[in-house]
Amino acid sequence: MSFNFTVVQQNKINTEPFGFLDGVNLDNPVPPLVSTKTYDRFGVKTLKISAILYVNYKDAQNPYIGKLNEVDGRLEINYCYDFSEIKPLAYDVWYIEIDYTSAGVENIKEVVSFLQDIDPITSRGTETAVSH
DSSP, X not given: OOEEEEEEEEEEOOXXXXXXXXXXXXXXXXXXXXXXXXEEETTEEEEEEEEEEEEETTOOSOOEEEEEEEETTEEXXXXXXXXXXXXXXXXXXXXEEEEEEEXXXXXXOEEEEEEEESSOSXXXXXXXXXXX
């Protein structure tokens, strides 16, 4: 299936490393927080995907959009970076927003988002229902 996506914005949104108050009980990596909404962009049905990623503040590489796969009303998206297997004490917080279009975009009912280690030993994901 043919698709297109545009990174609308990708920004680190903190100025100081961010720490969770209860970091002991968090999974590593912390799964992405994702919201979705379909809208009409210049006459084209578009899926807006907004994600918050928590990245070890010591890792110099910025996260990036990896593989996207649309099958049977489900879009899988990988946010990739090279992260440590050791749970960090603090994080950089990244906001990534993309616009996604395809012939079947109106049929997407669920977006499954993964934070994927480019090694890849570990990954972590979340499922998000699509608002129409």
